[in-house]
Amino acid sequence: xxxxxTRPAPGPGTDGDKGWIARxxxxxxxxxxxxxxxxxxxxxxxxxxxxMLFVFAELMGVPNPASYYTLELQPVLLxxxxxxxxxxxxxxxxxxxxxxx
Amino acid sequence: MNATLLSVVGLGMIFxxxxxxxxxxxxxxxxxxxxxxxxxxxxRDDVDYIPTNRVVLWGHHxxxxxxxxxxxxxxxxxxxxxxxxxxxxxxxxMFFAGVHDFGAVWASxxxxxKSVGALxxxxxxxxxxxxxxxxxxxxxxxxxxxxxxxxxxxxxxxxSSVIPAWTAVFVAVGIGILIYxxxxxxxxxxxxxxxxxxxxxxxGEQFPIELTGGLLPVGAQWILILFLYAGIAxxxxxxxxxxxxxxxxxxxxxxxLGLLYGAVVIASPTIVAPAINPNVPAxxxxxxxxxFVTIACGAISGFHGLVGSGTTSKQLNKETDARFVGYLGxxxxxxxxxxxxxxxxxxxxxxxxxxAMYSEFGNGGMTAFVQGGARIVxxxxxxxxxxxxxxLAVMAVLFAGTTMDAxxxxxxxxxxxxxxxxxxxxxxxxxxxxxAAVTACLLLAFGAGGPSGEGGMLIWPLFGTTNQLLxxxxxxxxxVILVKLGRPVRYTLVPMVFITTMALAAAxxxxxxxxxxxxxxxxxxxxxxxxxxxxxxxxxxxxxAFMREKRAAEAAAGA
Numbered sequence: 001x002x003x004x005x006t007r008p009a010p011g012p013g014t015d016g017d018k019g020w021i022a023r024x025x026x027x028x029x030x031x032x033x034x035x036x037x038x039x040x041x042x043x044x045x046x047x048x049x050x051x052m053l054f055v056f057a058e059l060m061g062v063p064n065p066a067s068y069y070t071l072e073l074q075p076v077l078l079x080x081x082x083x084x085x086x087x088x089x090x091x092x093x094x095x096x097x098x099x100x101x
Numbered sequence: 102m103n104a105t106l107l108s109v110v111g112l113g114m115i116f117x118x119x120x121x122x123x124x125x126x127x128x129x130x131x132x133x134x135x136x137x138x139x140x141x142x143x144x145r146d147d148v149d150y151i152p153t154n155r156v157v158l159w160g161h162h163x164x165x166x167x168x169x170x171x172x173x174x175x176x177x178x179x180x181x182x183x184x185x186x187x188x189x190x191x192x193x194x195m196f197f198a199g200v201h202d203f204g205a206v207w208a209s210x211x212x213x214x215k216s217v218g219a220l221x222x223x224x225x226x227x228x229x230x231x232x233x234x235x236x237x238x239x240x241x242x243x244x245x246x247x248x249x250x251x252x253x254x255x256x257x258x259x260x261s262s263v264i265p266a267w268t269a270v271f272v273a274v275g276i277g278i279l280i281y282x283x284x285x286x287x288x289x290x291x292x293x294x295x296x297x298x299x300x301x302x303x304x305g306e307q308f309p310i311e312l313t314g315g316l317l318p319v320g321a322q323w324i325l326i327l328f329l330y331a332g333i334a335x336x337x338x339x340x341x342x343x344x345x346x347x348x349x350x351x352x353x354x355x356x357x358l359g360l361l362y363g364a365v366v367i368a369s370p371t372i373v374a375p376a377i378n379p380n381v382p383a384x385x386x387x388x389x390x391x392x393f394v395t396i397a398c399g400a401i402s403g404f405h406g407l408v409g410s411g412t413t414s415k416q417l418n419k420e421t422d423a424r425f426v427g428y429l430g431x432x433x434x435x436x437x438x439x440x441x442x443x444x445x446x447x448x449x450x451x452x453x454x455x456x457a458m459y460s461e462f463g464n465g466g467m468t469a470f471v472q473g474g475a476r477i478v479x480x481x482x483x484x485x486x487x488x489x490x491x492x493l494a495v496m497a498v499l500f501a502g503t504t505m506d507a508x509x510x511x512x513x514x515x516x517x518x519x520x521x522x523x524x525x526x527x528x529x530x531x532x533x534x535x536x537a538a539v540t541a542c543l544l545l546a547f548g549a550g551g552p553s554g555e556g557g558m559l560i561w562p563l564f565g566t567t568n569q570l571l572x573x574x575x576x577x578x579x580x581v582i583l584v585k586l587g588r589p590v591r592y593t594l595v596p597m598v599f600i601t602t603m604a605l606a607a608a609x610x611x612x613x614x615x616x617x618x619x620x621x622x623x624x625x626x627x628x629x630x631x632x633x634x635x636x637x638x639x640x641x642x643x644x645x646a647f648m649r650e651k652r653a654a655e656a657a658a659g660a
Binding site: 021024025027028029030031032034035036037038039040041042043 | 148149151153154156157158160161165280286287288291338339340343344345347348351412415416
């Protein structure tokens with residue numbers, strides 16, 4: 001059994017300190033965002049996935065003219081690497097020299 | 102009959118349904134548990150699964166399900182008189198739609214927020230899932246075609262609505278860019294956008310746009326323009342058009358409902374239409390079973406189950422919120438259908454005017470709502486009838502237009518998925534898939550409505566029939582889950598049997614009608630044949646699922 005999630009729900013809370021304009025703003029914001037949150041996050045993730053491909057292209061034998069610049073991003077993006085290759089349908093790391101799983 | 106009294110009685114009954122019946126269903130049948138960990142918590146990813154304030158969630162559910170359909174359906178169905186439409190909308194909302202929407206959210210929340218489509222495969226049988234997918238495809242094709250015809254008719258009936266309705270597209274794009282790209286806080290784009298939207302209604306009145314018949318009839322020109330737009334719109338990023346358009350519509354829905362009910366209370370008009378129409382035109386089909394498919398949204402609609410189990414269930418903070426979101430969401434739609442009935446029956450000066458509007462079955466609809474509603478709003482609020490008519494026409498057109506945007510987009514996804522499943526690379530291309538989706542809808546609109554597309558409202562009862570079949574399938578899933586849990590099943594099974602029987606009877610009745618209308622090659626006839634088969638399969642599937650579960654329950658009791 002996982003521990004119950006106690007993080008607060010985003011959006012309009014019962015924060016009594018906020019003025020009514022701020023609360024209205026929060027309500028409208030949530031009303032605007034919530035139905036499409038998933039769609040937009042997925043679109044953003046698709047863009048990020050493409051970027052990951054550029055950054056790790058050389059390691060997979062695909063020539064990348066910008067590798068001089070993307071090389072230094074690799075350590076930063078490594079922690080997202082595992083999730084990324086799983087999303088691309090590869091159960092195990094496609095890189096010989098680097099095994100995350 | 103006084104319209105204020107009717108609205109008080111109607112809204113009062115809906116409230117009683119929420120207060121007592123939904124509470125009974127929540128406690129005794131679905132047995133909601135405030136401590137149950139909903140998927141929004143157990144599977145939280147802050148993307149799809151995220152606990153959301155129940156008022157916001159209700160707002161989404163309500164605005165997603167309430168669109169042009171609860172306006173058009175009652176607008177057509179009052180041809181039999183106001184009483185049958187009133188009773189079906191109110192009792193349907195209380196005992197059918199509420200339980201259905203609420204149940205779809207509950208069933209999904211109890212099953213890892215799976216959609217009703219996925220649940221039909223898991224709970225009933227893989228065959229039920231296939232049935233479900235076919236019904237959804239038909240539903241999408243028909244909704245796009247019929248809404249294009251309805252908008253085209255409305256643009257011709259109220260030419261002053263053309264400029265404001267198209268301006269709304271640009272206002273939406275402006276709001277989308279301001280919020281998403283420039284990070285402007287939402288309040289000001291909302292205020293300015295709404296003011297522009299209502300200000301251009303004056304502009305529309307000054308410059309009504311009427312297309313002239315050239316190579317093509319006017320109706321056909323509008324239908325082509327609308328699908329060209331819907332095709333392009335469905336390819337644009339969601340944040341640029343669909344999201345802000347949905348948002349604007351939500352605001353319009355609340356403003357429109359407030360305005361209409363406010364005007365009904367102030368003006369207190371008398372219903373000129375008869376309670377039961379003794380002079381129903383010869384072209385009208387029998388009230389039994391056609392009333393129950395002419396009004397789908399507003400009484401019960403399978404589309405709600407898709408919304409409830411698709412996005413709503415992933416965001417439900419507590420299981421007990423399902424009652425507020427699901428039942429009250431459908432109550433909101435029932436109240437829109439109720440005001441549509443009042444507009445289409447009390448908004449006419451004399452019985453003669455009303456009878457002139459309803460000289461043939463399929464007339465009325467959006468036009469009766471706009472013209473009747475405008476007279477009531479004008480009398481209540483003091484604005485001119487023309488201005489009020491443009492305002493209501495824009496509201497109805499925007500609802501239908503947004504449904505088309507989303508509908509074409511969903512159809513494109515389906516075509517692309519077929520491309521993947523059957524390994525046809527060209528169909529996987531977004532542009533090709535959009536053209537294929539739009540072409541299918543155009544063929545249906547013109548195939549049904551002739552070269553001008555104006556007869557396309559014949560699709561309406563078929564659309565309602567398909568919608569009711571979907572509702573029947575969803576109620577079947579909920580009932581099977583209840584049987585498995587050993588709980589009373591009649592509160593979902595009786596509506597399921599009733600609505601599926603009505604859908605089957607209506608589909609069979611329409612076979613003869615459609616054959617007389619267009620002969621053996623009429624596309625709607627063949628769609629109707631498919632619907633009859635789907636309805637029969639649904640019933641067989643339901644019977645077999647119940648027998649199986651009953652045997653399982655008996656075996657468990659014997660063991």
